[in-house]
Amino acid sequence: MKELICIVCPKGCHLKVDEANDYAVTGNGCPRGAAYGKAELTNPTRVLTSTVKIDGAHHRRCPVKTDRAVAKGKLFELMDLLDGVQLTAPVKVGQIIIENAAGTGANIVCCKNLDAVK
Amino acid sequence: MNHYELIVIGGGPAGLAAALAAYEQGLRKILIVERDKELGGILNQCIHNGFGLHHFKEELTGPEYAGRFVEMLKDTNVEVALDTMVLEITREREVHAVSVAKGYQVLKGDSVILAMGCRERTRGAIAIPGDRPAGVFTAGTAQRYLNMEGYMVGRRIVILGSGDIGLIMARRMTLEGAKVLACVEVMPYSGGLNRNIVQCLQDYDIPLYLSHTITDIRGKGRVEGVTVSQVDARRNPIPGTEMHFDCDTVLLSVGLIPENELTRQAEITMDPRTNGAVVYENMETALPGVFACGNVVHVHDLVDFVTAESMRAGRAAAAYVQKGEADDAGLITLKNGDGVTYTVPQRIRPGNVENAEVFFRVNRVCGASEIRVMSGDTQIAKFKRAHLAPGEMERIMLPKKLLEKAGSELTVGIVEL
Numbered sequence: 001m002k003e004l005i006c007i008v009c010p011k012g013c014h015l016k017v018d019e020a021n022d023y024a025v026t027g028n029g030c031p032r033g034a035a036y037g038k039a040e041l042t043n044p045t046r047v048l049t050s051t052v053k054i055d056g057a058h059h060r061r062c063p064v065k066t067d068r069a070v071a072k073g074k075l076f077e078l079m080d081l082l083d084g085v086q087l088t089a090p091v092k093v094g095q096i097i098i099e100n101a102a103g104t105g106a107n108i109v110c111c112k113n114l115d116a117v118k
Numbered sequence: 119m120n121h122y123e124l125i126v127i128g129g130g131p132a133g134l135a136a137a138l139a140a141y142e143q144g145l146r147k148i149l150i151v152e153r154d155k156e157l158g159g160i161l162n163q164c165i166h167n168g169f170g171l172h173h174f175k176e177e178l179t180g181p182e183y184a185g186r187f188v189e190m191l192k193d194t195n196v197e198v199a200l201d202t203m204v205l206e207i208t209r210e211r212e213v214h215a216v217s218v219a220k221g222y223q224v225l226k227g228d229s230v231i232l233a234m235g236c237r238e239r240t241r242g243a244i245a246i247p248g249d250r251p252a253g254v255f256t257a258g259t260a261q262r263y264l265n266m267e268g269y270m271v272g273r274r275i276v277i278l279g280s281g282d283i284g285l286i287m288a289r290r291m292t293l294e295g296a297k298v299l300a301c302v303e304v305m306p307y308s309g310g311l312n313r314n315i316v317q318c319l320q321d322y323d324i325p326l327y328l329s330h331t332i333t334d335i336r337g338k339g340r341v342e343g344v345t346v347s348q349v350d351a352r353r354n355p356i357p358g359t360e361m362h363f364d365c366d367t368v369l370l371s372v373g374l375i376p377e378n379e380l381t382r383q384a385e386i387t388m389d390p391r392t393n394g395a396v397v398y399e400n401m402e403t404a405l406p407g408v409f410a411c412g413n414v415v416h417v418h419d420l421v422d423f424v425t426a427e428s429m430r431a432g433r434a435a436a437a438y439v440q441k442g443e444a445d446d447a448g449l450i451t452l453k454n455g456d457g458v459t460y461t462v463p464q465r466i467r468p469g470n471v472e473n474a475e476v477f478f479r480v481n482r483v484c485g486a487s488e489i490r491v492m493s494g495d496t497q498i499a500k501f502k503r504a505h506l507a508p509g510e511m512e513r514i515m516l517p518k519k520l521l522e523k524a525g526s527e528l529t530v531g532i533v534e535l
């Protein structure tokens with residue numbers, strides 16, 4: 001039996017996951033907690049959020065994220081990948097920046113509308 | 119003089135939601151005054167996700183959450199004055215503002231909503247001994263430098279305080295290649311959400327030292343190291359427990375202060391418990407026609423609750439403009455009971471609501487507990503909770519029927535079972 005704090009939402013339910021019983025979860029307030037409890041002990045995943053360089057906007061950085069959770073072990077590889085990205089304004093929220101980033105199946109998407117400024 | 123039905127001070131999540139709600143209720147001359155060059159407030163630098171689970175039923179980043187409201191605003195005729203600083207609000211609801219584009223302006227509002235948010239406590243507020251080198255930042259300032267302006271603020275980091283911004287920055291700095299050596303919290307429990315302890319500290323093996331504080335900062339020019347000591351039950355450092363960390367940066371996440379200079383200047387009644395204005399059930403302050411919402415009233419954990427509270431303020435401002443002052447018959451004052459540090463609202467006019475939503479915070483970590491609402495010696499409502507913590511704002515709903523039974527005072531308290 002493993003005790004976890006659910007990170008799916010800010011409520012932070014105290015989960016108990018039974019590894020011996022197909023990762024059955026108790027203490028969860030909703031079905032997403034059960035899914036999280038099992039995944040956390042089998043294949044833990046996280047959504048990655050970061051920024052990339054952008055030219056021609058009123059900020060120097062553009063916020064981006066993975067459009068789904070990726071394996072925890074891939075996070076630093078994705079950060080390295082984002083280091084080489086250079087955008088030019090304008091960009092739109094939801095715009096795909098990198099498809100299937102580092103083979104994770106997740107796309108890197110833009111999180112903010114940034115207009116071109118002179 | 120420029121005249122508006124509603125002037126909203128601040129274009130962060132509170133101001134945006136308030137303006138939109140007032141527009142939906144039929145106001146057509148609304149102005150949002152924002153001092154930054156864009157709308158969205160602090161959400162613009164909160165690039166992590168976890169926003170919007172209540173309001174949008176999905177998980178968004180800060181810029182996405184703000185972006186949704188900015189998009190909605192485009193379908194309205196709400197005016198926005200960016201890069202404009204409000205200097206003063208008078209009791210006659212005149213708003214004095216200054217900007218490069220328009221110079222000094224005096225604007226008149228039939229109603230005003232205060233949505234200025236909050237700012238961070240600094241090193242000066244907590245008096246850390248030691249040298250005064252560069253490299254000591256509040257966590258939010260470092261967040262803006264890193265996420266919006268593109269500066270890496272340091273390489274070896276010690277974080278003082280375990281508020282959510284500090285925890286979020288621990289993960290963020292780690293992902294950007296810095297080494298976060300420790301997160302140090304003076305209290306025996308964290309001030310942040312549990313999920314952030316897990317996904318920001320534990321995920322990256324960053325140690326959290328509870329009941330510890332920084333007792334010395336060393337450095338000439340730039341931070342070179344800090345001393346961390348354990349503290350006793352009275353938060354005094356215990357000699358002999360010193361640990362030394364070689365670091366170049368200290369981030370402070372030691373609390374937020376509602377930004378109420380304008381409120382105080384207008385002599386609007388303040389609540390020393392929240393450092394915000396005293397508000398009624400509809401977020402109206404003691405000055406009729408002036409409302410307040412979001413972190414300028416009390417510091418929230420979740421932007422979703424800021425949005426909900428601010429929509430209530432926006433609707434109330436519209437009602438004030440359209441129907442005049444609210445009826446204050448049967449006024450109820452809310453008091454702190456045992457274990458409760460404040461309530462918002464502080465006053466309820468039962469004739470003005472269906473259900474009164476009451477937010478509060480507790481002063482200690484509790485297991486299974488009961489929230490008890492008392493009218494004198496009579497208990498009029500109770501609510502069960504599996505656990506309570508100062509880092510998590512609590513919310514209860516008091517139905518009109520109960521409010522009608524209440525006397526002129528209600529006390530909200532907690533009892534650990």
